Amino acid sequence: MVRTTPHDRPLTEAQPLYWRIATRLLGELRDGTIPPGERLPAERQLALHFGVSRETVRQALEVLRHSGLVTTDRRGSHATLSGPPVETPSTLTFPVGARSTAPGAVDRATVAWETPPPEHAEALGLAPHRPTLVHRYESAGADGHGRRTAVTSFSAVALAEVAELARCRDRADGTGSAELRRAYDWMRRAGLTLHHHDAITRLPGAPSVRVTRRVHDQYARPLEITDLVMDAQQDALVYEFTLPAAG
Structure with missing residues (x-):
């Protein structure tokens, strides 16, 4: 039939x-x-x-x-239709520091369900040794320069409120590629107003900077924390901004 x-x-x-x-x-x-x-x-x-x-x-x-x-x-x-997600040029790309891949460059992202770094667990209000969704990103130019590595941990609130993130748990084995570039769009579509706090600090003794991003919603609930290390020469800088929920 x-x-x-x-x-x-x-x-x-x-x-x-x-x-x-x-x-x-x-x-x-x-x-x-x-x-x-x-x-x-x-x-x-x-x-x-x-x-x-x-x-x-x-x-x-x-x-x-x-x-x-x-x-x-x-x-x-x-x-369940196949195909790439529709991009919105004005949206903020996840994770902080992610960029388009140039020819010959390395750009890789994975997700795992595991215990996050202790400082991430504390920032997200997670109990010690409690696993969560952890995203890893790395990028480098074709010549090996300009390397960037980022580790993101998501909170229990983010996984409860954002269905697209929750579904990642089923394939979070730490080996397969992960496409979460629209994570902030998903959060906003779930009705969350995103408040970003980014701290950029030069690492002593190295030509690199660390960017620590903390994101919480309109109820001051933590959603995610990202630590990005990238090759650069830059002084310390802290800035904040807010993305309203999609309405």
Whole structure:
């Protein structure tokens, strides 16, 4: 028996309303209006967006789930379509210090579920030896210069509030590549206002600086801490800024 999906059949008024909504929603998933792999808006928001009832939205989501295009867990529904996430040029890239890879350069990131560095655990309010999601990033120019290494630990709050980060735990074995460049976008989409505190300090006896970023939300709850070490010549500098939640 051949299974059909909303993409297989043209949109007509003769089709049930829920099927037409499923078709429109699938179109937004495919064109990147809702980026691949990210959490879908709540049923209430989708109902307002499409001008239908929540029950109609629920039926439309069931059509897409049956077709394997959407999955749902306790944190909500998210698209399973393949493809790169849609980039927003104005957003802040994660982690601090990350950059585009030039030809021949090394750029690698991994995630692991492990005990974070003690100073990270203290900053995030984690009990000693309690594991969390730890992200590692390294980059270097083609000639080996300009090396950057960053270690980020996420708090229990970040993992509870941001579904995209929570899902990383299943593949956080410390070996596979990890793409978390839009982590700050995910936090903002989850309704979190991001307050960044970056301290940049020159390391004594070395042509390098350390950047320590601490991020908390509008309730002063810690979300993540990153330590970046990079080749540079720079005096100490501290600055702060805030990114409002996506509205």
